[in-house]
Amino acid sequence: MSDQNQILEDLSTSDYKYGFVTNIEQEFAPKGLSEDIVRFISTKKEEPEWMLEWRLKAFREWQKMEEPEWANVHFPKIDFQDIIYYAAPKVKKELNSLDEVDPELLKTFEKLGISLEEQKRLSGVAMDIVVDSVSVKTTFQKTLKEKGIIFCSMSDAIKNHPDLVKKYIGTVVPIKDNFFAALNSAVFSDGSFCYIPKGIKCPMELSTYFRINAAGSGQFERTLLVVDEGGYASYLEGCTAPQRDENQLHAAVVELVAMDDAEIKYSTVQNWYPGDKDGKGGVYNFVTKRGMCKGKNSKISWTQVETGSAITWKYPSCILAGDNSIGEFYSVAVTNHFQQADTGTKMIHIGKNTKSRIVSKGISIGKSQNTYRGLVKVHKKAENARNFSQCDSLLMGNRCGAHTFPYIEVDNRSAKVEHEATTSKISEDILFYCQQRGIDSEQAVAMIVNGFCKEVMDNLPMEFAVEARKLLNISLEGSVG
Amino acid sequence: MLKINNLKAGIAGKEILKGLNLEVNAGEVHAIMGPNGTGKSTLGNVLSGKDGYDVSEGSALLEGVELLELSPEERAQLGLFLAFQYPVEIPGVSNANFLKASINEIRKSKGQNPISAPEFLKLLREKMELVEMQKDFISRSVNVGFSGGEKKRNEILQMAMLNPKLAILDETDSGLDIDALRIVANGVNKLRTNDNAFIIITHYQRLLDYIVPDFVHVMYDGRIVKSGDKSLALELEEKGYDWIKEEVEAL
Amino acid sequence: MTTIIDTSIYSEAFDNVLNQKALSEGILQKKQKALQQFEQLGIPNMKNEEWKNTYLAKYLKKGFQPGLVKKDLSKTETIAEILPSLTENINRIVIIDGLFSQELSQIHPSIQYNIFSTSHCWSEDIQNANQIFSSLTDEKKQSLTSLNTALSQDGVFIEVVEGGSAHVELLIVQTGSDIISMPRNIIQVGKNAYLNIAEQHILIEGHSMTNMVAEIVMEENAKIEWVKIQDAGDQYHLIDSSYVSQKENSRYHCTTLSLTGDLLRNQQYIQIAGEQAHADLGGIYILENQQQADNIIVIEHQVPNTTSNQLYKGILDGSSTGVFNGKIIVVEDAQKTDAYQSNKNILLSDDAAVFTRPQLEIYADDVKCSHGATSSQIEDYESFYLRSRGIGKELSKALLMFAFVADVVEEIENTTLKEWVKSRISTKLKIDL
Structure with missing residues (x-):
């Protein structure tokens, strides 16, 4: 038993490996939020008038709203006037090759384990990189262009594809949806935009890397992904932030739209700085992610591995409007030290013969609190809806918490909805069995946790799975990096 | 007793029975054999009226009455019994209550009075002996916590209690050890009379060592493609089904 | 949707009720405090998580009001005829419109138990009853319970002494008045003692609403088996709240059968405060028409080595609604807790709906907790x-x-x-x- 305690002790004191600061020349907006700041951001980004109007509308709505308090997370009130809403690396002109990228930045990516060059060559992943609020580099543009695929930063999309942006932005997550979505709509500075035309299966993984760098700044990126009839896209999203003592705010919005027979696979590995082992610092991650299965036979699948952030508030959801559409949510959330996560999903069944599947694995370590919150709603007209949810929690250490709050609302008798959940600790029997077979306890714990998360990990694209597994082990292990 | 004429039926638009003919007379035992997926179980299900099957053509007369137009319970009340391959568990409903409900509904359909409690218990005890059921069986819930063998024995017990004219045994032998097999077969043999008939659906010849059939049919691709006496079963056991497939495909 | 209900009528009712009888200072203080709490909390609306799917104002609008219930002996004979036939050796407790009926209750004298009316406890200063009164409900801050604490005039106190046993039939009779009746029951089961209660509700005519509260204290090794049958017809409205505190090795088992009623809301708040104690909560609701049944359960495992089990099954036809809101809380260091909850539903019609929220809130690591919920045909x-x-x-x-x-x-x-x-x-x- 003492052996095990030692391991848990090690696990819960291991450090954040991505917490370095990059010294890149930055450009800031003054602290605080007002209509002037919204205008400043819009001007900085050389946006058209309609975009500014949209932002101002969102800002006015936001002013009327109150910060939500229902989530099972606790933190001091955020002073929204003490945040820098715009911080960008000083990029003088459009970059055409990697050689033109700030060498400091390139180093950053290498530290992150993502050499752009290598990524480009080996895995064929097209990547958009957002540092603080601005997209600095999108790779593989040419290859994608040949297929008619648009993959660019949100600012570029607003300039070059205004019709598409206008048509879809705010349709899945309306301005008024919630406090943080409204805030994001007012001040978002960049993000990724992607459009897959009819019948096109995107031949490579699309990827965005987000990094908060500047101190005292918030990151508000906005992602919009539209897959037209019969199209397919697999999208990867990675996040890191440097180690800082104060809390940084991240309030992103992701909107997905899948038309008839379209499929979107959206994977996230979230590793924002979680704060130190005393709970100091760390990112507040308040994200609204939602996918709309608009067309018949469409499918949206969310996979997330969440190991970072001091506080996570995030419910990637699917609105299953099209007949026969499918929504999936696979999640691993690890919390350590004083981290708090309140995460889960919403599956809204509206169309006929819609199906959803939820697999959520929560691991609580140290003094952290890990909450699953999910809604499965079957509307009256949603004939033959099917849902299966499995939520498992693993507790390591006796000062952490694991909570499960599923909401099931069924308004149609042909629905079949099943929810199962378990909470347990790593069984001493299994540990002993492993040890008896010569496996040391640290490795055994890693093995058991990996097994616990397998169903979710298996859903990640290959390139990502390796990295996610590494991250998972880092969150778990003390000595092994 | 049973006359099936050009029966065509399927599920979800896929035709499984493709024009099946079969005649069974009182006093006879017919075995239906054949490889997996040829429609053996479908035949049992369609005859007893399971939902989800579409009958597109043909007829199935039990003593001159068209079965295919009746509800499952009406067919059962006429004297058709299906021993399920996978019997259903009914928690909270005791075997005694279940059988009593069943017997009384059948009696009601014939205009008879419900069975009296002593009469029912006497009958149940007698039939329980036949399949060597433990005493506590009466109060246990239907099939709940039963082993595979117990479930199959329970099917035979129900058959004995309901005394059907025609019983279809759907792979009753699957998953049975040799003792259970003997008990099941023994039950069937004791219930055989000149007035009733049996259709035994099976994959293996093994059961037919114990229940000797008058006729053996081979089903393939939704039809009966070969019929013979019990020696056909032995031949199949020895040579497998491939030669039948070849014969059929050669046609 | 969220009608604001004026709570002043409740305060007025309070003065009326209090003027009727001399109450000891202690009881009076508790009642005044409860009224304040109720005024603070207000009538629950649908913004309240626990009332999200239950539109209480809709039922109150049918004319139900708080007020002073006066004993009406003229109805005794009519009621006597309707009551189920008496079983030998069972104590019958009849509560009419929230008042203990001395005339219709039949209590067999025994040294194993004491059964008094709650009003008797209050006026005669029965110590243990009065100590329990409001001790378990206070901190839960349920406004309707506070209302009951403030306005209740009577109910029953059952004490089973150490090693004793008692069998009780509890009949909640409503004559159909517009006044919301507020029976307040206090149960104390001593060491190694046993109590079983068969409870049912009877509505004589018209419509009615009952807001009943029970506080239940179980000593070491105590055991309670309680069956509640709710089948008083579709003009009946019930909010039934039980607050239970369990000591070492006690066993609390309550089964609720909800069959008819416009609103049948069952709230059970269980504190498992002694090791090896176990709580078992079962519920069946078979509904049709516009009926609604809610089961709100909060089980708090406060010490190590305790177990609990919730099993709720619903069959919903017509335009009926089933709500299940079950919560297991395992506090820090309550290791070796083994808790299970399950809610399964069958929907038989297109207009029936089910809202189920099985919740786990766990702060200890060496526990086995699981839950499941289904809806199907x-x-x-x-x-x-x-x-x-x-x-x-x-x-x-x-x-x-x-x-x-x-x-x-x-x-x-x-x-x-x-x-x-x-x-x-x-x-x-x-x-x-």
């Missing part, structure tokens, strides 16, 4: 099995519904209570075996 293959045995469609369906809820019934240990529940379900489902 009766499976065709099950129904086919029965029909292939000659059993008609309707009876097949009824038998399968019976089978669906059977495990809740099977959990009841006391055979008399079990048979009672079984027969009521059979009657409801029109099964005659």
Whole structure:
């Protein structure tokens, strides 16, 4: 038993490996939020008038709203006037090759384990990189262009594809949806935009890397992904932030739209700085992610591995409007030290013969609190809806918490909805069995946790799975990096 | 007793029975054999009226009455019994209550009075002996916590209690050890009379060592493609089904 | 949707009720404090998480009001005729419109237990009853419970002494007045003592609303088996809240059978405060028409080595609604907790709806907690099995519904209570075996 305690002790004191600061020349907006700041951001980004109007509308709505308090997370009130809403690396002109990228930045990516060059060559992943609020580099543009695929930063999309942006932005997550979505709509500075035309299966993984760098700044990126009839896209999203003592705010919005027979696979590995082992610092991650299965036979699948952030508030959801559409949510959330996560999903069944599947694995370590919150709603007209949810929690250490709050609302008798959940600790029997077979306890714990998360990990694209597994082990292990 | 004429039926638009003919007379035992997926179980299900099957053509007369137009319970009340391959568990409903409900509904359909409690218990005890059921069986819930063998024995017990004219045994032998097999077969043999008939659906010849059939049919691709006496079963056991497939495909 | 209800009528009612009887200072203080708490909390609306799917104002608008209930002996004979026939050796407690009926109750004297009316406890200063009063409800901050604490005039106090046992039939009779009746019951089961209660509700005529609260204290090794049958017709409205505190090795088992009623809301707040203690909560709701049944359960495991089990099954027809809101809380260091909760529903009609929220809130690591919830229909293959045995469609369906809820019934240990529940379900489902 003492052996095990030692391991848990090690696990819960291991450090954040991505917490370095990059010294890149930055450009800031003054602290605080007002209509002037919204205008400043819009001007900085050389946006058209309609975009500014949209932002101002969102800002006015936001002013009327109150910060939500229902989530099972606790933190001091955020002073929204003490945040820098715009911080960008000083990029003088459009970059055409990697050689033109700030060498400091390139180093950053290498530290992150993502050499752009290598990524480009080996895995064929097209990547958009957002540092603080601005997209600095999108790779593989040419290859994608040949297929008619648009993959660019949100600012570029607003300039070059205004019709598409206008048509879809705010349709899945309306301005008024919630406090943080409204805030994001007012001040978002960049993000990724992607459009897959009819019948096109995107031949490579699309990827965005987000990094908060500047101190005292918030990151508000906005992602919009539209897959037209019969199209397919697999999208990867990675996040890191440097180690800082104060809390940084991240309030992103992701909107997905899948038309008839379209499929979107959206994977996230979230590793924002979680704060130190005393709970100091760390990112507040308040994200609204939602996918709309608009067309018949469409499918949206969310996979997330969440190991970072001091506080996570995030419910990637699917609105299953099209007949026969499918929504999936696979999640691993690890919390350590004083981290708090309140995460889960919403599956809204509206169309006929819609199906959803939820697999959520929560691991609580140290003094952290890990909450699953999910809604499965079957509307009256949603004939033959099917849902299966499995939520498992693993507790390591006796000062952490694991909570499960599923909401099931069924308004149609042909629905079949099943929810199962378990909470347990790593069984001493299994540990002993492993040890008896010569496996040391640290490795055994890693093995058991990996097994616990397998169903979710298996859903990640290959390139990502390796990295996610590494991250998972880092969150778990003390000595092994 | 049973006359099936050009029966065509399927599920979800896929035709499984493709024009099946079969005649069974009182006093006879017919075995239906054949490889997996040829429609053996479908035949049992369609005859007893399971939902989800579409009958597109043909007829199935039990003593001159068209079965295919009746509800499952009406067919059962006429004297058709299906021993399920996978019997259903009914928690909270005791075997005694279940059988009593069943017997009384059948009696009601014939205009008879419900069975009296002593009469029912006497009958149940007698039939329980036949399949060597433990005493506590009466109060246990239907099939709940039963082993595979117990479930199959329970099917035979129900058959004995309901005394059907025609019983279809759907792979009753699957998953049975040799003792259970003997008990099941023994039950069937004791219930055989000149007035009733049996259709035994099976994959293996093994059961037919114990229940000797008058006729053996081979089903393939939704039809009966070969019929013979019990020696056909032995031949199949020895040579497998491939030669039948070849014969059929050669046609 | 969120109608604001003026709470001043409640304060007025309070003055009326209090003027009627001399209460000791202690009781009076508790009642005043509760009224303040109620005024603070207000009538729950749908913004309140626990009332999200229950539109209480809709029911209150039918004319139900707080007020002073006056004893009306002229009805005693009529009521006597309606009551179920008396079983020997069982203590019958009859509560009419929230008032203990001395005339219709039959209590067999025994050294094993004491049964008094709550008003008697208050006026005669019965120490243990008065100590328990409001001790378990106070901090839970349930506004309707606070209202009961403030306005209740009577109820029953049952004390089973150490090593004793008592069998009780509890009849909650409503004559159909517009005044919301507020029975307040206090139960104390001593060391190694046993209590079983068969509770049912009877509505004489018209419509009525009952806001009943029980505080239940269980000493070491105590055991309670309680069956509640709610079948008083569709003009009946019930909010029934039980607050339980369990000491070492005690066993609390409560089974609720909700059959008819416009609103049947069952709230159980259980504190498991002694090691090896166990709570078992079962519920069956078989509903149709506009009926709504809520089951709100909060079980708090406060010490190590305790167990709990929640098993709720619902069958919903017509435009009925089923709400399940079950919560397991395992506090820090309550290791080796083993808790389970399950809510399964069958929807029989297009207009029925189910809202289920099984929740786990866990702050200790060495625990085994799990829950499950489902909503489905009766499976065709099950129904086919029965029909292939000659059993008609309707009876097949009824038998399968019976089978669906059977495990809740099977959990009841006391055979008399079990048979009672079984027969009521059979009657409801029109099964005659």
